[in-house]
Amino acid sequence: MNSLLDINDVHKYFVHRGYTLKVLKGISLSIHKGESIAITGSSGSGKTTFLNIIGGLEPPTRGRVRFLKKDIYQMKEKELNSLRNKDIGFVFQFHYLLPELNAVENVMIPALIAGQKKEYAYEKAINILERLGLKSRLYHKPGELSGGEQQRVAIARAFIMKPKIILADEPTGNLDRNTSCDIVNLLLELNKKEDVTIVIATHDIEIASKMNKCFELKDGVLVEIKK
16 A cells, blocks of 8 residues: 655654754654544643644654655745645644634635646535534634634634645644544544545544554654554
8 A cells, every 4th residue: 555644764853952852753654545543642742743844834853754755854845835735634722713814715715826727726615514423513703613613713724725634733722522532523424434544643532542543642653543
């Protein structure tokens, strides 16, 4: 099976006041199309850093990250921006919706950045939001939505370009248990029905257990947790 994402011997160090903090200490992992993967670990273990690196947001200190065999940190900025816009969807703990825009307008943003016509982006945004159960919330602004609804809008925004992979960083961290289950089930539905790969960073073992594979990030090393 051809891998979608290959992470080879990735290290990440931060230097502060002469002290070197080694967050990631040589992580290697292959992620394939259609997989759902959980990255667990305590707060501060490096889960967010790891997702940022494999998503092209933050270069590793050393090591390689290849998306469909291409080293993403050898790409020119324009090519990397296009990859992040079209092939990688991001969902964060904080939804980062623009407060002055309604749900449809927020979801349209990646499509507009990609140069799609406004009418086409508008239709796609409505279709996705309706599929995610937000038909009655299309024109509400973030401040008028519940936490779970805001996160659904964020997922719709991540999915509008039909990415090959969605990276979700503690997407249920600010939600209650029932809403958290709804959000995770929504991501898994996209995984199964749309064949989009899901990588979710979470400290919640119950959520992690729903994924095909589960890894723990501890002391800078990634270890698979066998089910």
